[in-house]
Amino acid sequence: MAGLKLTDVAKAYGEVKVLSNINLDISPGELIVFVGPSGCGKSTLLRMIAGLEKITGGTLEIDGVRVNDVPPAQRGIAMVFQSYALYPHMTVRDNMSFALRLAGKSQAEIDAAVEKAARALQLGPYLDRLPKALSGGQRQRVAIGRAIVRDPKVYLFDEPLSNLDAALRVATRIEIAQLKEAMPDRTMIYVTHDQVEAMTLASRIVVLAGGGISQVGTPLELYERPENEFVAQFIGSPAMNLFKGEITGTGTATAVRLAGGGTAVSAVPTRDGEQGLRVNVGVRPEDLVPTDDAAFLYQGTVDYTEALGEVTILYFHAEPGETAVIAKLPGIHADLRGRNVRLKADPRKVHLFSNGKSLLYRK
Amino acid sequence: MNPALQGLITIVVGVGGCVAYYYFSNQLLDKVLFPARGPEAGRNINRANMIRPWLFLFPALFALGLYLAYPVFETLRLSLTQRLPGGGSEWVGLQNYRNMLGEPKFWEALRNNMLWLIVVPAASTAFGLLAAQLTDRIRWGNIAKSLIFMPMAISFVGASVIFKLIYDTRAADQPQIGVLNALWLQFEGGFWSLVFLKIVPALILLAFAAIVAWVAWIFVRPMFKTGEPTGFWTVPLRLFVAGAAIYLIFLSLRSIVNIFGAELPYGQPQTWLTIPFWNNFFLMVVLIWIQTGFAMVILSAALRGVPEDTVEAAIVDGANPFQIFFRIKVPQIMPTIVVVWTTITIVVLKVFDIVFAMTNGQWETQVLANYMYDKLFRANDWGIGSAAAMVIMLLVTPILVWNVWNARRELR
Structure with a gap:
């Protein structure tokens, strides 16, 4: 049972600030996923928790103990690396028992721990092989096994699936989910840039961007109630559409006149006197539906369609420099290409952003 | 023109x-x-x-x-013929080899070659590895590397001349121009003399004996494990290694006793190159000085090739810097170490210039290549000279084959 507490954690390389003001409270037993675009510092943050990078500001507590200056091995953590980082000159058994051997455990203890982990990960037949004689998926399991034998309080995963092929990635993702279920009191922190992994595995997701935390929440919170435009566009694929507009009606529901000529109604409440406020209206592609009504949210010519079978993705015509509006309709609609289509959306699924922040969350 | x-x-x-x-x-x-x-x-x-x-x-x-x-x-x-007086030659079978084996100078050369073979590759590789690891850690590492590598650009003869000056001797009342004698005259039998001339060498010898014992133990240990398949040659080979190790350990322990027993001639300038047995080591220093740069460059590249994340994984696993070096890094570059070691071994087996330029095999420093040269071109005895050349080739060939095999495996 171990929680983590990050207070004002910061990382700077000389003058260059990579991360700052990271505040995060992780309860024991959670599976936290760090996501963010490349270069956002998510791996750096994980490596700071592991102790591989020095923390240049703030405090990191594991289990209520400040561990800023505690060496990695004594933090009660184990890490699974993106490239597996298996010791190439050691057999699977030696790879898995290395940490225990360094810790001076007895041979019987080591054997028991290795056997147990090998059984759980179906590595039994491969214990005396060298890593080079294993497939990618097996190597990944050895790397996980190496973490398991140490029985750490906190597991750290650094993009563990990114070197696997698509099919294996799904299978290993499910294995990790099952592993977590088998150890409900162990905390896991998982770094990925893959939203599907984040959405399926996480108990809570931490979205990192621009050297700080953008939003922390359960996967569905992030999807349904993004705090800002960045999270709104980062979570969900294709990304959320943003339309420029101006508030025309306030109250429990808000009416917006859009730059493209349409109108939008959002369930997000606004106050009196906010008429005329310039906002961005956000609608996810899957929330846009075709309409023949006179009141439409957007209309445009379909430039291109991608029929995936279960859904069809429509790309609307955009002037150079603008982002194309995208709609995702259930079923096959390849015939819409070149046609003029009007779209509307359920007010409960229309998001409003002002200066990049969601109006839903303001005080 | x-x-x-x-x-x-x-x-x-x-x-x-x-x-x-x-x-x-x-x-x-x-x-x-x-x-x-x-x-x-x-x-x-x-x-x-x-x-x-x-x-x-x-x-x-x-x-x-x-x-x-x-x-x-x-x-x-x-090597199977003999020159006749007045021209021409005759077939003499293995007579040249028999004559050669009967000469004490040949056995001296063979013994010295074996000494070179043990000391120079080991020392060069060890120093090279040490330099490679340490220079990677410091800011002025590249400058240090260039300095250590520079002797590679000096010919063996040039290096010998440099070291002859280092070992040079002048009478006690004159200023010494040789660095070694200048240093030697600083020792007067006091506390620091005891530390530097007795305790430090004894510790080095003790460390050497310990390393030999450890390597031998690694070789011999599998014999006690039952149930493992063993080849026909493995048991004699292991026993041979064990025997050689015991001999080397005995030698080093005896040397430690000798060190403490010896009366050192403090205050007298020494002619270093004429001190039997030890003068071999003064010659070896020259080659070690040259080859360390070679070992360092190759091993430094190999060390950089060790994946950084395996080192980080070891840190998370709780390894200290020594364990990371000896249990993670060195095993991963072992094939390169073997190639470096065998390459230097071949250079050592052929060593000629250094001995030729510094002592010409006098004072018990003869080696095989210089012995061959001596017979072939000074004594004009082509039979024994060729026989000596064949012995050198016989010694080099297996190591060369092994070296090429390792280097090719490395490339794959």
């Missing part, structure tokens, strides 16, 4: 001749012998392509054959 002009003409003619050979022989093959026209054009192209590699390899093969393969067989023949 001006010699510089002569040299220039030689270069032009040589390079031009090579270019002309490749160009015209290729033209001959394509245009005259197997022209790519007529009814058999396709077959001719195939034939020309089969012959072309041999055509282009011919100069190299010819030169290697003339200057390498032929001399080997001629040396073998010469």
